[in-house]
Amino acid sequence: MQRSTYNVAVVGATGAVGQQMLKTLESRDFPIDQLKLLSSKRSAGKKLYYKGQEYTVEEATPESFEHVHLALFSAGGSVSKLLASEAVKRGAIVVDNTSAFRMDPHVPLVVPEVNESDLNEHNGIIANPNCSTIQMVVALEPIRQQYGLKKVVVSTYQAVSGAGLEAIDEMKEQTQAILNGEQAKAEILPCSGDKKHYQIAFNAIPQIDLFQENGYTFEEMKMINETKKIMHMSDLEVAATCVRLPIETGHSESVYIETNKSGATVQEIKDLLSSSPGITLQDDPDQQVYPMVTTAVGKNDVFVGRIRRDLDRENGYHMWVVSDNLLKGAAWNSVQIAESLVKLNLLAK
Amino acid sequence: MQRSTYNVAVVGATGAVGQQMLKTLESRDFPIDQLKLLSSKRSAGKKLYYKGQEYTVEEATPESFEHVHLALFSAGGSVSKLLASEAVKRGAIVVDNTSAFRMDPHVPLVVPEVNESDLNEHNGIIANPNCSTIQMVVALEPIRQQYGLKKVVVSTYQAVSGAGLEAIDEMKEQTQAILNGEQAKAEILPCSGDKKHYQIAFNAIPQIDLFQENGYTFEEMKMINETKKIMHMSDLEVAATCVRLPIETGHSESVYIETNKSGATVQEIKDLLSSSPGITLQDDPDQQVYPMVTTAVGKNDVFVGRIRRDLDRENGYHMWVVSDNLLKGAAWNSVQIAESLVKLNLLAK
Numbered sequence: 001m002q003r004s005t006y007n008v009a010v011v012g013a014t015g016a017v018g019q020q021m022l023k024t025l026e027s028r029d030f031p032i033d034q035l036k037l038l039s040s041k042r043s044a045g046k047k048l049y050y051k052g053q054e055y056t057v058e059e060a061t062p063e064s065f066e067h068v069h070l071a072l073f074s075a076g077g078s079v080s081k082l083l084a085s086e087a088v089k090r091g092a093i094v095v096d097n098t099s100a101f102r103m104d105p106h107v108p109l110v111v112p113e114v115n116e117s118d119l120n121e122h123n124g125i126i127a128n129p130n131c132s133t134i135q136m137v138v139a140l141e142p143i144r145q146q147y148g149l150k151k152v153v154v155s156t157y158q159a160v161s162g163a164g165l166e167a168i169d170e171m172k173e174q175t176q177a178i179l180n181g182e183q184a185k186a187e188i189l190p191c192s193g194d195k196k197h198y199q200i201a202f203n204a205i206p207q208i209d210l211f212q213e214n215g216y217t218f219e220e221m222k223m224i225n226e227t228k229k230i231m232h233m234s235d236l237e238v239a240a241t242c243v244r245l246p247i248e249t250g251h252s253e254s255v256y257i258e259t260n261k262s263g264a265t266v267q268e269i270k271d272l273l274s275s276s277p278g279i280t281l282q283d284d285p286d287q288q289v290y291p292m293v294t295t296a297v298g299k300n301d302v303f304v305g306r307i308r309r310d311l312d313r314e315n316g317y318h319m320w321v322v323s324d325n326l327l328k329g330a331a332w333n334s335v336q337i338a339e340s341l342v343k344l345n346l347l348a349k
Numbered sequence: 350m351q352r353s354t355y356n357v358a359v360v361g362a363t364g365a366v367g368q369q370m371l372k373t374l375e376s377r378d379f380p381i382d383q384l385k386l387l388s389s390k391r392s393a394g395k396k397l398y399y400k401g402q403e404y405t406v407e408e409a410t411p412e413s414f415e416h417v418h419l420a421l422f423s424a425g426g427s428v429s430k431l432l433a434s435e436a437v438k439r440g441a442i443v444v445d446n447t448s449a450f451r452m453d454p455h456v457p458l459v460v461p462e463v464n465e466s467d468l469n470e471h472n473g474i475i476a477n478p479n480c481s482t483i484q485m486v487v488a489l490e491p492i493r494q495q496y497g498l499k500k501v502v503v504s505t506y507q508a509v510s511g512a513g514l515e516a517i518d519e520m521k522e523q524t525q526a527i528l529n530g531e532q533a534k535a536e537i538l539p540c541s542g543d544k545k546h547y548q549i550a551f552n553a554i555p556q557i558d559l560f561q562e563n564g565y566t567f568e569e570m571k572m573i574n575e576t577k578k579i580m581h582m583s584d585l586e587v588a589a590t591c592v593r594l595p596i597e598t599g600h601s602e603s604v605y606i607e608t609n610k611s612g613a614t615v616q617e618i619k620d621l622l623s624s625s626p627g628i629t630l631q632d633d634p635d636q637q638v639y640p641m642v643t644t645a646v647g648k649n650d651v652f653v654g655r656i657r658r659d660l661d662r663e664n665g666y667h668m669w670v671v672s673d674n675l676l677k678g679a680a681w682n683s684v685q686i687a688e689s690l691v692k693l694n695l696l697a698k
Contacts, residue, residue, distance in 0.1 A: 151661070155504035155603035157553045157592065176528055179521060196637045203643045204506045204594065204601045206655050206669045211634035215615065215657035224660065237661035241603040241669065243506065245553065246595055252553045254504035254590040256605070266564065285560035288545045294552045306555050308564035311573065312500070312586035320555045320590065 003348045005033035009068045011060050012075030013037035014046050016165045020331035021072055022050050028335055038064050062086035069348040072334050088124030095126050095334045102127040109229050112336045113278040114141045119340055126337055130222040131329025132156050132251055137230050138302040139321045142276040148260025151237035157245050157252035162325050168248055174201035190244055201246050208242040250293025253321040262314040266307050273304050283307055291322035300332045352697045354382035358417045360409050361424030362386035363395050365514045369680035370421055371399055377684055387413050411435035418697040421683050437473030444475050444683045451476040451575055458578050461685045462627040463490045468689055475686055479571040480678025481505050481600055486579050487651040488670045491625040497609025500586035506594050506601035511674050517597055523550035539593055550595050557591040599642025602670040611663040615656050622653050632656055640671035649681045
């Protein structure tokens with residue numbers, strides 16, 4: 001018999017995404033029986049609140065997952081690699097928000113608006129895609145269904161919260177230093193695991209994550225490979241340039257697409273997107289209505305606007321896609337996957 | 350007989366670009382006989398320095414241009430429309446940094462690295478292109494010459510100084526307010542002439558200048574139309590998405606191109622660009638070397654990096670182009686035009 005409430009563990013509860021996971025579980029009133037907040041040894045002992053009740057964060061160990069039905073992981077790839085299989089071994093379904101398993105052919109990579117039914121193929125672990133990928137595929141999927149999709153060229157405008165709470169602090173400290181006429185210290189961005197660090201305040205850094213041999217960054221390759229996997233289009237042409245900006249939260253994307261069928265009008269695409277799940281259309285140039293992070297942050301939807309025809313190619317379109325990278329890009333998509341698991345009778349069955 | 354020094358007027362001397370014009374004329378040791386600093390009535394009376402000497406800014410009138418050989422205009426389109434012909438009537442050559450005459454078929458639109466010889470066709474006025482256009486065409490021209498150019502898709506990351514000194518102040522005030530936990534006031538950006546104003550601090554605004562009927566902004570149409578004119582390629586496919594960011598000075602551009610000839614290697618393009626005029630190649634991913642505004646500002650060159658092949662199209666390439674929008678994007682390109690006029694014996698002949 002299907003349970004009506006579930007034991008849920010949040011791994012990485014003290015992080016930027018973990019905190020949004022708790023808020024989202026609360027705002028969605030997810031049917032939780034027992035809640036466990038887990039973290040690294042370093043953060044263990046911290047107190048967090050859920051529905052007004054205090055919880056002490058515990059160090060995540062294999063045994064932490066006894067009797068857990070659903071484990072939401074967002075504590076870095078190494079933690080997921082170490083502990084996700086331990087959770088599965090003990091009967092939990094893992095929704096993993098790191099890149100550890102995303103390209104594993106046995107792990108579904110899911111954005112519910114696009115490929116919810118892939119959840120049926122899970123083997124214990126379900127991967128939550130990269131933040132910048134998620135918001136893009138939500139906007140692309142209705143267009144793919146209606147007109148077919150041939151090529152995608154995306155340039156991103158990404159917030160520092162994607163690099164964690166420490167990156168937010170670094171940006172704010174640098175910003176204040178520069179406003180004070182002082183030198184800015186850079187120790188984290190663009191990528192804590194890389195050799196050099198650059199000032200993000202009042203700057204644009206064309207590097208997110210480490211460089212790969214082909215000259216693309218890992219973030220760019222994530223967008224390319226994950227988009228193909230989620231949309232089940234191994235032959236889709238995708239290229240990405242990922243850029244970090246002095247924005248606290250909210251990713252924006254300038255997306256150029258070529259469709260298979262030519263000639264759809266902008267109005268037809270607007271109508272299509274405005275009636276598609278998870279999308280809010282914000283597109284009225286006369287009234288200066290377009291998506292911005294200042295209006296998107298704190299909301300679950302993907303905001304799409306500035307839709308216009310390419311001036312040369314009959315099947316070319318440009319658009320501007322904005323979403324909260326901690327919500328639809330991470331916490332909300334993970335909780336949404338959990339809700340889909342419940343709906344599809346896949347959780348604790 | 351060719352003169353060896355010239356009477357020069359700078360119109361809009363107190364503005365963001367005007368101040369850089371003075372610095373650039375000084376650093377280039379432009380052969381000035383008499384210097385006149387002109388402005389609107391509002392700014393007249395201000396004191397500015399050139400080579401250690403104090404100058405009093407005068408209100409620009411038709412008579413201001415008597416005996417002037419070279420007039421550098423950067424005081425807004427309406428001032429240029431009113432006074433450029435008055436200057437020409439009195440024998441001056443005008444280098445105009447506004448959009449007033451750029452698309453006039455009788456006015457050359459010049460980036461010296463690309464189309465210096467168009468200066469020979471001038472009728473008194475020479476237009477300096479839009480900042481975001483200039484840095485892009487400098488990077489594109491060597492590729493066009495070697496491989497032919499078919500399509501350009503650009504997404505920009507533009508600094509607030511392109512909107513003037515008041516926009517810089519607004520950004521700084523908003524930034525400090527937000528760091529203090531206060532409300533940010535927006536009265537200028539994205540576009541002082543438009544109805545609504547939005548916070549630029551910690552935000553990305555996909556609007557620069559006013560919207561046109563086709564859904565593109567005027568800034569985007571400037572990039573599209575000016576690129577075709579400067580490169581003498583009316584059939585070049587160009588599309589642009591222009592975005593304002595919380596950066597004081599320095600524009601960045603994510604550029605996707607398709608060439609006519611296929612198969613050039615990244616190394617061949619790097620070699621080509623590193624030996625081309627006005628370009629500094631900064632492209633070593635292993636060492637995290639790529640262009641950024643923090644390293645480009647204050648320099649005259651266009652910085653190019655992150656050059657890589659499109660993963661799907663044989664003739665597709667991506668690159669990242671950064672330059673100081675007040676220098677190569679405005680003041681330096683104008684002074685460079687003036688230097689070309691001297692070199693080509695076109696000034697005060």
